[in-house]
Amino acid sequence: MSLTWLSRIFFACLAIFLTLPIAVIGGVAFNEKKTLSFPPQGFSLDWYWQVFADEGWRSALFHSVAVALIAASISVAIALPLAWFLWRRVAPWARIVEVLGFAPFILPPVITALGALSFWATTGYYGQPWTVVISHGIFFVSLPLVTITLGFATVDREIIEAGMTMGADDRTLARTIIFPMIRPYVISGFAFAFVLSLNEYIVAYMTVGFTLETIPIKIFNALRYGYTPTMAAVSLFFVLVAVCVFGFVARFGDLPKLLGAWSEGDKT
Amino acid sequence: MRRTAPQNPTDYLPITFPTLMLGVFFVIPFGLMVMVSFFKRVQGGFYEPSFTLANYARFLSPFFAEMLVFSLGLAALVSICCLCLGVPFTYRLTRLSRRAQVLWLIGLLGVLSLSEVIIGFAWSTLLSRTAGLSNLFVWLGLMDKPVAWTPSFAAVLTGLVYQAFPYTVLVLYPAFSRLDPSLMEAARTLGASPVRGFLNVVLPAMRKTLLATFIIVFIFALGAYLLPQILGRPQHWTLSVLVTDQAIYQSNMPFAAAMAVFLVFASLVLVAISGQINRRGGGS
Amino acid sequence: MAGLALTDVSKRFGSVSAVDGVSLTVPEGTFVCLLGPSGCGKTTLMRMIAGLEDPTSGEIALNGERLNDIPAHKRDLGMVFQSLALFPHLSVGENIAYPLAIRGRSKVDIGARVNELLDMVQLPGVADRSITQLSGGQRQRVAIARALAVSPRLFLLDEPLSALDAKLREAMQVELRQLQQRLGITTIVVTHDQREAMSMSDEIVVMSAGRIQQMAPPIDMYRKPANPFVADFLGQANLLMLRGVHGGAECSAGLISDLDLPAGETRQISVRPEDVAVAPGDAGPIKAKVSFVREMGATIEIHLTAGSERIIAATSPKAHPDCRIGDEVSVTIPAEACVVFDKQEA
Secondary structure (H helix, E strand, O other): OHHHHHHHHHHHHHHHHHHHHHHHHHHHOOOOOOOOOOOOOOOOOHHHHHHHHOHHHHHHHHHHHHHHHHHHHHHHHHHHHHHHHHHHEOOOOHHHHHHHHHHHHHOOHHHHHHHHHHHHHHHOOOOOHHHHHHHHHHHOOHHHHHHHHHHHHHOOHHHHHHHHHOOOOHHHHHHHHHHHHHHHHHHHHHHHHHHHHHHOOHHHHHHHOOOOOOHHHHHHHHHOOOOOHHHHHHHHHHHHHHHHHHHHHHHHOOHHHHOOOOOHHHOO | OOOEOOOOHHHHHHHHHHHHHHHHHHHHHHHHHHHHOOOEEEOOOEEEOOOOOHHHHHHHOHHHHHHHHHHHHHHHHHHHHHHHHHHHHHHHHOOOOHHHHHHHHHHHHHHHOOOHHHHHHHHHHHOOOOOOHHHHHHHHOOOOOOOOOOOOHHHHHHHHHHHHHHHHHHHHHHHHHOOOHHHHHHHHHOOOOHHHHHHHHHHHHOHHHHHHHHHHHHHHHHOOOOHHHHHOOHHHOOHHHHHHHHHHHOOOHHHHHHHHHHHHHHHHHHHHHHHHHHHHHOOO | OOOEEEEEEEEEEOOEEEEEEEEEEEOOOOEEEEEOOOOOOHHHHHHHHHOOOOOOEEEEEEOOEEOOOOOHHHOOOEEEOOOOOOOOOOEHHHHHHHHHHOOOOOHHHHHHHHHHHHHHOOOOOOOOOEHHHOOHHHHHHHHHHHHOOOOOOOEEEEOOOOOOOHHHHHHHHHHHHHHHHHHOOOEEEEEOOHHHHHHHOOEEEEEEOOEEEEEEOHHHHHHOOOOHHHHHHOOOOEEEEEEEEOOEEEOOOEEEEOOOOOOOOEEEEEEOHHHOEEEEOOOOOEEEEEEEEEEOOOOEEEEEEEOOEEEEEEEOHHHOOOOOOOOEEEEEOOHHHOEEOOHHHO
């Protein structure tokens, strides 16, 4: 009994620890004046409005979303055929490509960033807006790769064989069984890559830091000239976007399973 | 459709695009970075091809050694803090209802995906004199006047733990959610209290997972590039910060690349160790 | 000729021989069970019939047409898998409609056929449900309906009832057999459950180590097993080593009179527990001691020690109201109940 309470208090403390910084930046954005103070002085929604009204923040938001959408598409475009090949073919050497897909995410991000900087500088495209899209696409391949691989693992061998005995050829199987079954995993892989790309700073900074402002770059640049409530507002906005996207994934997929638990039916 | 070895050239088609993309945009950049680490820096911000070990020789300075020890020590400390919080948390989390688990996972993913910039900004606000926690304590009458808790080592540590905690939980989550609950029940029927059972049965059963997680979180913490800058003083800077600083602000790409190569090397050694642990532990 | 014919079919996986020279004929409309312990090659044999594995050698023919080179999806068979393999992303109706839909049948035809099939497996009105909303027994029926959707030439079932509990399994055995008789479809079932095989099939094929040990109708196989393996696998059997003597055959326990064995030769015999007669006292030809009694309601099993042999007798409990461990009894084994195996089988 006391242990249950102890664990509840522990959970409550962690919940406070995790939400406190977000609550505070959410709170300071309600300040009426252009200062950060807590508790807020006065109440105003102006700073939230600023995110969309101010030309600079609006274009940064647009850049971030555009980069994240295309980069996540590239990640999926790389991960999907790779996971398909690994599932469909017996080819031990293909594991090397799989490792390459995981490497950027396991290694410290500075390394991918510096590699990208060397590469784009050497090829002469440094600073071009599209370079960050490709580098992000590569950086986040591992996320859809994990989810789609997991998706293929749920396609039981007997399911495929059942389709075969019922008269489906390879093409029909792919269209009517395999792809519909892995679709939720493709979507969640895309969602993960999208949210992380939205928030990514270092790779973006080392590729297009001086030519294209994304939200994280803009916040960091603004940090040096003092804190403003708009930064707080935009940060809170980003937290909400992340929570909404993951909530969406959980609504349409089995989030615990995506993160490695057994599926609900397997539990005894 | 059976799993078969690829036979004719069209069978290789699906893997061509991934291989090409990863080859051109990851392997080549990586190779370039290794090459640059042997190049010579030219005044004015660029470098010229040559072969010099000078960049690596700079590692031998006391300054670098101190910074390296600090980076590794900080990463280890972060990893230990995260495990101390994360292990009991994840264990209890996997015993909650599926619905409660989903809500927590959404929250954890939300925090995990936050940009280091935003985390740094949020914590520096939270620990600041004007808008921080100390104002709350003053209001409650616990303190006389608000103080600034940043920049400081404690602030760096707190920020890093905040960033790495969700990651730790998500790394531990699969193993704990697959842990057979009857293990604990058996311990209870044999007379162990819940805490004793957790310490004597669950933790030893998870020994390999814990060690592997320690290493993974260690690498994750080693990769933090902004928090020490925002929340700490220059003496709290880590290897990753220094790499960024050298590459962008000091325009010394060769030295930055040499440090990055060193970082890769250190990470790979750790990944290999954790792979070994997993293989030996991965009987099931 | 009509029906399924396997000629000298073998399958090797590397150096392991999973199926070794199997020849088998299944006449049209019969119900055959492939029975054997796990790893005996029965599932591999069925997968070769379905086209999911290629035989290393030998020929598989259906109604005189060679199947070997026809891929699985063109064989027009219906198969029920051990895991059932229902498509989780499709509803019950869509699962059953799947083989019809990919053959391009019209929506109206498909709808009518799905309802007909659901009626046939006694699940009317569930077409719109999701698979996860069904119980184990209902899923079983859906898998059967799906496999029969296109009126296949051959109906294959791989351990179809293994996931069900005992009571439901027995009910499904009866239902499956009735369905097969109504449709008159050639059916092959893989199972390791000898009761299942006994109760459903026209013919049982017992396999061991990749070979067919015996093929016969259930009751014939029970009464006349071809070798000790079959005797032991199908029901219970007392396997005894006997030596031919004057006036019968004897073992360490005693004599079985009138059993015709060449004098001086040693042979293995099998006798079913229900044929072993137990009487109190020591008047009979074999003297034994009761070592264990197992009451099972309808029958009683008496475990006996006689010399170095262990014998199990099964009888009605009424005949032995008070049989206790340690009782001295006499045992009679009638010669006509014994199956004598050939020498090399011993």
